């Protein structure tokens with residue numbers, strides 16, 4: 001395999017930042033830092049650019065099987081590469097639900113052929129129906145890297161059992177914290193819903209679930225909370241961590257870059273679960289990213305067809321795409337506004353998701369680690385285009401001016417995308 005030498009960049013990972021070169025060979029990082037020369041290597045000049053370990057997105061809906069018109073494993077991986085994301089964890093709310101070793105094995109070849117590292121989560125309950133645990137050991141053996149019923153919350157009655165079984169199997173358990181009895185037919189934050197004359201989703205839909213999840217974790221074991229969006233949720237997480245409870249938390253760019261006030265018309269590209277919250281919640285999410293309360297930024301990339309989204313807030317599906325706007329949203333909203341440092345961003349996007357998913361050779365710019373790299377250009381300024389590599393275009397950010405677009409994405413030492 002050819003060598004790739006990335007020269008003169010600002011190397012940033014969770015351990016720190018330094019100027020220097022990076023040499024990749026045989027799918028691994030062979031040297032990181034200092035001045036490196038390697039005769040015959042392909043050279044990429046990264047002067048003025050930021051060189052990160054490839055981003056690891058622990059929350060992606062690839063829609064295969066069942067909704068391939070919206071996305072496929074291949075198109076999700078291509079969108080990821082375009083966004084500097086070198087590994088994606090697929091959610092199991094496909095049709096049929098990814099709940100068996102047989103299904104995992106069936107889709108593994110497509111994942112292996114995709115232009116990036118694609119790993120699967122499996123449903124924690126059969127059919128994601130919430131009544132019976134799946135066989136965690138068998139799912140792990142078939143390649144699952146996590147367990148979740150995402151799209152639906154884990155059933156509270158089974159939660160202690162699910163947590164203990166996941167820990168015994170050595171797999172992370174991820175929950176979508178939502179109390180559907182509170183959500184009801186709600187479509188978005190109550191203030192925006194009032195403007196649209198539609199039913200709202202009260203904050204306690206998430207808050208109650210986060211309280212129950214953290215209490216269950218305190219008694220039973222590790223649990224990861226997906227897509228946190230509320231001031232109340234991050235405060236519960238902060239206190240749970242202070243008490244030493246084994247909980248981790250994730251948020252998504254739309255929760256720190258938008259609020260319910262951005263819903264100015266009936267546009268379902270702003271409709272997702274959990275919903276955009278109040279400005280005070282957005283600020284609390286930013287503070288929790290800065291102080292280490294939140295561990296991970298994931299996209300919750302949730303492609304839906306334009307035809308489905310044409311149903312508006314009333315009838316359109318929940319979900320927004322995010323793989324291709326992740327990096328510039330993090331640079332523009334977090335780094336340039338001095339909410340987080342580059343090493344902290346690298347922890348949120350690479351080191352922490354690698355740890356959660358047990359991807360042992362990923363997440364840092366160190367010799368011996370996998371040669372998965374994201375190079376960003378902090379000066380590249382452009383508006384989010386209406387066209388995406390993703391098969392879907394349901395982004396709430398189209399037209400927004402952002403800085404920090406990807407310049408180069410490398411997967412296993414090979415160039416997967418280049419601006």
Ligand code: DOR
Nearest residue numbers: 061151272273302318319
């Ligand atoms: O907005 C969302 N869309 N939230 C979820 O939890 C599921 C996802 C989807 O699958 O579309």
Ligand code: ZN
Nearest residue numbers: 150151176226
């Ligand atoms: Zn979810």
